[in-house]
Amino acid sequence: MKRVQLFIDGAYTGAESGATFGLVNPATGEEVARVSEGGAPDVDRAAKAAKRALSGPWGQMSTMARLRLLRAVADRIDERRAEFLALEMRDTGKPVSFAGKVDIPRGAANFRIFADMAAGQHEEAFHQDTPDGRGAVHITSRQPVGVVGVICPWNLPLLLMTWKVGPALAAGNTVVVKPSEDTPSTATLLGEVMNEVGIPPGVYNVVHGFGPGSAGEAIVQHPAVDAITFTGESATGRAIMAACATDLKRVSFELGGKNPALVFADCDLDAAVAGTVRSAFSNCGQICLCTERIYVEKPVFAEFVRRLSLAAKALKPGDPSDPDTQMGPLISAVHRDKVASYLKLAVAEGATVQAGGHLAEVAGFPGGFWVQPTVWTGLDHSARTLREEIFGPVCHVMPFESEEEAIALANDTPYGLCAAVWTGDVARAHRVGGAIDAGMVWVNTWFLRDLRTPFGGMKASGIGREGGHYSTEFYTELKNLCIKL
Numbered sequence: 001m002k003r004v005q006l007f008i009d010g011a012y013t014g015a016e017s018g019a020t021f022g023l024v025n026p027a028t029g030e031e032v033a034r035v036s037e038g039g040a041p042d043v044d045r046a047a048k049a050a051k052r053a054l055s056g057p058w059g060q061m062s063t064m065a066r067l068r069l070l071r072a073v074a075d076r077i078d079e080r081r082a083e084f085l086a087l088e089m090r091d092t093g094k095p096v097s098f099a100g101k102v103d104i105p106r107g108a109a110n111f112r113i114f115a116d117m118a119a120g121q122h123e124e125a126f127h128q129d130t131p132d133g134r135g136a137v138h139i140t141s142r143q144p145v146g147v148v149g150v151i152c153p154w155n156l157p158l159l160l161m162t163w164k165v166g167p168a169l170a171a172g173n174t175v176v177v178k179p180s181e182d183t184p185s186t187a188t189l190l191g192e193v194m195n196e197v198g199i200p201p202g203v204y205n206v207v208h209g210f211g212p213g214s215a216g217e218a219i220v221q222h223p224a225v226d227a228i229t230f231t232g233e234s235a236t237g238r239a240i241m242a243a244c245a246t247d248l249k250r251v252s253f254e255l256g257g258k259n260p261a262l263v264f265a266d267c268d269l270d271a272a273v274a275g276t277v278r279s280a281f282s283n284c285g286q287i288c289l290c291t292e293r294i295y296v297e298k299p300v301f302a303e304f305v306r307r308l309s310l311a312a313k314a315l316k317p318g319d320p321s322d323p324d325t326q327m328g329p330l331i332s333a334v335h336r337d338k339v340a341s342y343l344k345l346a347v348a349e350g351a352t353v354q355a356g357g358h359l360a361e362v363a364g365f366p367g368g369f370w371v372q373p374t375v376w377t378g379l380d381h382s383a384r385t386l387r388e389e390i391f392g393p394v395c396h397v398m399p400f401e402s403e404e405e406a407i408a409l410a411n412d413t414p415y416g417l418c419a420a421v422w423t424g425d426v427a428r429a430h431r432v433g434g435a436i437d438a439g440m441v442w443v444n445t446w447f448l449r450d451l452r453t454p455f456g457g458m459k460a461s462g463i464g465r466e467g468g469h470y471s472t473e474f475y476t477e478l479k480n481l482c483i484k485l
């Protein structure tokens with residue numbers, strides 16, 4: 001795919017302005033495609049097509065027929081797995097060992113599981129006595145919200161987009177998707193899949209472009225868009241929320257994090273080290289759930305730091321298509337420079353570098369945006385390095401002496417997305433897990449997903465929850481019908 005076009009009303013199209021921008025492969029730094037740069041007129045076309053589709057064949061289709069189509073979308077993603085994988089790896093540089101196991105399978109699962117869950121949707125009925133003795137019946141049901149604007153980041157492009165589009169379509173909505181400008185391709189390929197399986201035109205629309213003054217802002221401001229589901233930075237969430245206030249659009253936000261891991265001396269240290277290597281460095285640290293702050297109980301602190309640092313140094317960067325490659329590049333030169341600025345800042349703030357600490361050079365990929373997996377110790381808790389989301393393969397390890405201190409350190413952050421707790425004591429797991437201000441706490445594991453459970457963050461990490469029936473709540477309006485008998 002050398003030209004990445006918009007997908008509106010079931011057809012590929014350029015932007016009305018004719019504008020395009022370059023798409024860069026982060027592993028090589030080379031431009032690999034031109035992307036149509038949508039703007040307000042293109043969003044207008046997409047939003048109107050999405051509105052029409054609500055009252056067309058899609059809106060009139062039976063629930064079971066709709067869900068059959070969504071299961072067919074999942075099957076087709078599986079069948080075209082190699083194409084989705086190649087595009088996701090090209091856009092992100094992520095290794096096949098990650099994208100093949102996580103991104104693409106979840107792209108299919110997000111349609112299949114939400115279709116299965118929607119099949120179990122039921123209405124509630126309340127019978128009411130009335131003075132005339134005839135009574136009344138109330139029927140409480142759910143109807144689609146309407147046109148949903150889906151605004152996505154670049155770190156797990158297909159996974160995070162379908163995580164919203166799957167339940168939105170299962171509930172009978174239509175969507176206008178704005179993928180990240182850095183990762184437009186898999187959302188575009190999904191348009192072909194929608195047509196192949198017979199999803200009616202206008203149900204799934206994709207408009208590429210940027211945020212402010214571009215396609216993102218136009219989606220948020222369009223009067224035909226009824227709800228916005230957004231994943232990205234907390235600062236962007238604030239701007240979108242302010243814009244949504246005008247039309248009182250409902251919002252669901254999955255935002256940034258500065259996630260802690262708490263390692264207690266009673267844990268299985270091998271598991272804690274292996275789990276923390278995964279939670280700090282997977283996807284080159286570019287997962288909102290990644291651990292950037294690690295607190296370790298004093299008796300095992302030195303040993304934990306030694307083992308984590310050794311493991312970080314052993315992680316193998318390289319050709320994303322090599323199954324042995326463990327580390328990909330960062331998404332862009334801009335993001336590489338941001339992470340590099342924290343590599344400098346951490347040292348200026350007094351960090352001791354236990355592993356990494358520099359940009360990386362990878363044989364055969366001189367133009368890529370590579371950074372060494374980095375482990376720091378020695379920072380004061382007020383350091384900016386410990387307060388700001390970096391979103392790279394970096395983490396800091398600090399000792400603690402008591403459970404209370406560990407909880408206080410974990411909660412000393414504006415964010416509240418997730419935490420990992422490593423302990424062999426179930427009572428402690430329950431106590432500490434309950435005391436951490438985060439939407440999700442994993443004990444003796446990390447990023448173990450069950451799509452029926454609520455996903456989202458507290459504090460500056462988000463508004464609302466998605467997953468299972470929590471998604472249904474966001475993507476539907478409740479209606480009560482009262483019939484006097």
Ligand code: NAD
Nearest residue numbers: 152153154179180210211216217232233236254255256288
């Ligand atoms: P970002 O906020 O810069 O951009 C996300 C999307 O919003 C992009 O499509 C962008 O074009 C668009 N956008 C930017 N400004 C906009 C505006 N004013 N109006 C409308 N759209 C706008 O985020 P990013 O850099 O792409 O992603 C990384 C961030 O996402 C990190 O902070 C990470 O923690 C967060 N994230 C959170 C979760 C979660 O589930 N909590 C998941 C993934 C990523």
Ligand code: 6OD
Nearest residue numbers: 155163287288289449455
């Ligand atoms: O697994 C998911 O459903 C999900 N929303 C993951 C988000 C990861 C953030 O980068």
